[in-house]
Amino acid sequence: MRTITVDLADRAYDVVVGRDVLARAAAVPGIPGAGRAFVVADRRAAAVAEELAAHLSSAGWGVRTWRFTVDESLKDPARVVELQGRLIRAGADRDAVVFAVGGGVVGDLAGFVAATYLRGVRWVGVPTTLLAQVDSSVGGKTGVNHPLGKNLVGAFHQPVRVVSDLAALDTLPDRELASGLGEVAKIALLEPSEAFPAWEARWPALLARAPGALEEAVSACVAFKARVVAADELDRLGLREVLNLGHTVGHALEAATGFRRFRHGEAVLWGLRAALALSETRGHLAPATRHRLDDFVRRTPVPAWPRGLKPAQLLPYLRRDKKRSDGRVRFVLLAEVGRPVADAGVRERDLLEAFSMVR
Numbered sequence: 001m002r003t004i005t006v007d008l009a010d011r012a013y014d015v016v017v018g019r020d021v022l023a024r025a026a027a028v029p030g031i032p033g034a035g036r037a038f039v040v041a042d043r044r045a046a047a048v049a050e051e052l053a054a055h056l057s058s059a060g061w062g063v064r065t066w067r068f069t070v071d072e073s074l075k076d077p078a079r080v081v082e083l084q085g086r087l088i089r090a091g092a093d094r095d096a097v098v099f100a101v102g103g104g105v106v107g108d109l110a111g112f113v114a115a116t117y118l119r120g121v122r123w124v125g126v127p128t129t130l131l132a133q134v135d136s137s138v139g140g141k142t143g144v145n146h147p148l149g150k151n152l153v154g155a156f157h158q159p160v161r162v163v164s165d166l167a168a169l170d171t172l173p174d175r176e177l178a179s180g181l182g183e184v185a186k187i188a189l190l191e192p193s194e195a196f197p198a199w200e201a202r203w204p205a206l207l208a209r210a211p212g213a214l215e216e217a218v219s220a221c222v223a224f225k226a227r228v229v230a231a232d233e234l235d236r237l238g239l240r241e242v243l244n245l246g247h248t249v250g251h252a253l254e255a256a257t258g259f260r261r262f263r264h265g266e267a268v269l270w271g272l273r274a275a276l277a278l279s280e281t282r283g284h285l286a287p288a289t290r291h292r293l294d295d296f297v298r299r300t301p302v303p304a305w306p307r308g309l310k311p312a313q314l315l316p317y318l319r320r321d322k323k324r325s326d327g328r329v330r331f332v333l334l335a336e337v338g339r340p341v342a343d344a345g346v347r348e349r350d351l352l353e354a355f356s357m358v359r
């Protein structure tokens with residue numbers, strides 16, 4: 001078991017990573033003893049939710065569990081009102097604690113409900129997917145969708161604890177594992193270069209779900225993101241921009257395929273390959289280094305590039321990227337492992353050349 005602290009002064013919290021650590025969620029910072037727990041869970045994580053509820057009950061908590069079928073429609077504002085209504089009818093007060101059990105969608109919704117109910121109550125993240133454990137569960141970004149766009153309504157509301165039980169990954173479908181490895185690969189490229197050989201050596205064990213390798217990987221990713229979040233909690237200084245490596249093209253690929261062909265992390269893996277190619281075509285990254293890093297990214301299986309999807313079809317989605325400034329998209333690229341660079345000078349011909357290198 002490992003514990004990583006997200007150092008945010010009076011809002012600091014621990015992320016506990018290990019196997020069979022769910023009992024750690026019952027000791028909630030700021031709550032003397034036990035209180036009232038409201039568990040918001042993905043139906044697919046029912047076993048984890050039941051085990052968590054048992055630990056909470058044993059510790060003296062009053063527990064109520066609500067399970068949902070999870071897809072993107074769960075992030076509709078109407079579901080926020082529904083959950084707030086359930087809390088009101090249950091008599092939840094300021095000492096209530098919301099527990100989010102599931103992937104990123106559950107964390108986004110439950111965290112936002114916690115941020116807005118009675119002007120803010122405590123919440124605990126219990127991520128059950130690799131993607132959520134290494135990425136969305138850390139940083140306090142919560143929110144829901146609006147009819148005019150994704151994630152446009154939200155708040156920064158830090159959890160008081162995150163408990164990532166690696167046992168939840170035992171039954172994770174292969175594609176969900178690969179999706180999580182997309183975010184892990186991103187961190188491997190962003191960490192200092194001296195760490196990269198260890199990532200290369202560890203990758204076969206990660207694909208095989210070796211418990212030790214998973215604990216090392218999740219802990220390393222959480223520690224990296226914790227440092228970035230501590231330096232730029234509200235995403236106003238541009239320091240969190242490095243976390244967008246691979247996401248500009250990845251988001252465009254998701255949108256161009258109607259959010260049906262790729263899991264998020266699978267699209268990020270394609271986006272990482274495109275970012276590496278762009279890094280070479282823009283003169284930031286040496287060709288030999290690009291080939292080595294591309295070989296590393298390609299180790300994780302993802303669906304093939306859609307037949308009939310031409311790279312030019314991604315351009316309209318790239319032009320609408322939320323990271324654009326003065327009409328230009330800022331791409332996070334690499335000059336070397338651990339040396340990200342922001343490049344707002346990428347031209348369409350650069351993109352098309354880069355796409356030709358990765359398809």
